[in-house]
Amino acid sequence: MTPDINDLDSIWSLVVDFLSQKHPSTAIALWFKDMKLTSLTPTEAIFTTTTDVKKNVILQNFSDEIAEDVLQVIGYKPKIVVISKENGETDLSKQTSNSIDNVDLNEKDYKSEYTFDNFVVGSSNKLAHAAALAVAEKNFDDIDSLSKDIYNPLFIYGPSGVGKTHLLYAITNKISSKYPDKKIIYVKGEEFTNQLIDAIQKKTTTQFRDKYRNVDVLLIDDIQFVAGRTSTQEELFNTFNAIHEVHKQIILTSDRPPNEMKTLDERLRTRFLSGLITDVSLPDFELRLAILQQKVKQNNLYLDQNNLVYIAENVTSSIRQLEGVIKKLGAIHLLEGAELSFERVKEAIKDFVQVKENENQKMDDIIMLVSKKYNVSRDDILSEKRNKEITLARHVCVYLARQTTSLSQTQIAKALNRERTTIINSESFVKKEIDNNPDFSLEIRELKNNLTTWFSYLFLF
DSSP states (O other): OOOOTTTHHHHHHHHHHHHHHSEEEEEHHHHHOOOOOEEOSSSSSEEEEEEHHHHHHHEEEEEHHHHHHHHHHHSSOEEEEEETTTTOOOTTTTTTSGGGOOOOSSSHHHHTTSTTOOOOOTTTTTTHHHHHHHHHHHTTTTTHHHHHHHSSEEEOOOOOOOSSSHHHHHHHHHHHHTTTTTEEEEEEEHHHHHHHHHHHHHHHHHHHHHHHHHHEEEEEEGGGGGOOOOOHOOOOOOOHHHHTTTTTTEEEEEEEEEGGOOSSSSHHHHTTTTEEEEEEEOOOHHHHHHHHHHHHTTTTTOOHHHHHHHHHOOOOOOOHHHHHHHHHHHHHHHHHOSSSOOOHHHHHHTTTTOHHHHHHHHHHHHHHHHHHTOOHHHHHHSSSSSOOHHHHHHHHHHHHHHHHHHHOHHHHHHTTOHHHHHHHHHHHHHHHHHHHHHHHHHHHHHHHHHHHHHHHTTTOO
16 A cells, blocks of 8 residues: 555554565665664655765665665655755755754754764773753753752764764754753754844844743754854843753754863853863764764664773774764675674774874873973883872873873883783872862873873874
8 A cells, every 4th residue: 555645654664664675684774774764855856865875876876776666665666865964954845945944953853863872881981971961951940059060061062973972963963862852952052143144134034032042942063163263152141141041952963171171262162061061072082982882783783892992992082983984894794795804994994093002102102291290200110119290100101101192001001011900000199189189180281281282293194
């Protein structure tokens, strides 16, 4: 029986049934599990999928089949259009014009795959995760508690590709599921600016302000893009005040903390600093390995432990790169149909692998800096000596290496002639001292900032 032409989910389900008769279940899960039919006209069938890789593979290898199967289901053969959500392409079924009325947050609906359950927690992101979860689990109907909330605003900062946006969507999805009537807006800093410029040109600033100021939760991703833009900062300042004064939630992300945004208006900086600030740093080896284990499972891909360890040790710049590796290996496995040997994995990911000599050089620089700071020699730090000054310097080397390099605990242990358990204890010792001793905390922050500046300069050339 022909399904209702308006029941897009049923139509797509029947098309997938036809595809399943011609392709193995692994292929169906890999390419079509996250695909949705979002619009159907007499000439076009518009689908969305989650990544550029999936979009390209589907268009190149399956579009003709999908068109034929759609014909079998509804009686005519439309053109197949596939949209990737990875780089901000829009779900065409939800936006038919560029007016301000049509740009409210529907994105939270099609980013539902980002949750707290599938966010892998490690030492580099656990505080940010805990803060985000605390915000998401608040009682948004309790005005008294909201007026005393220390998590408003919540400001999360860190380099690109470490999971900040995942946390924003996880917050959005959790609040939406519990409070479906709450108005939630997610927007990128660049898009906020573009919408404001558009509103000024079209003389619709009143609608723009009504949209952003009458919300229960406002999430702005990559807020650093508003810095230095006078009109945008003025509008954001007034928007921030309007929302905050009625105890509505504001959540911001950036690639740096507010006090490092040199062109940020001081009034905005003060407001950003008024709530809770937490950072997400690059994932360490253990977290990278855990993320890989999760991703291979999600993608129905088998990789043995040797392959996973190799990837975790060599692909170190971001979580996004790890996801890219798994997508590429999944495509290779499907298209070549063979098990992924160690040599095949090594060859496939060579473009993702950073030059490890840089990380070894960083370890040498850390030891040099710490030895000067604490007036102990490099040989002392690498020796078996255990007096107070040398032991402290060794602890600090470990902590700084964990904070500023992608080296694993095992790799740091090898560089310092220590066992891995010693590295774990050293890192724990420094973290405890930072929490309990403000002077020591400032000392470590200064060392870390000096290293970050030096590394940025060194590896430009």
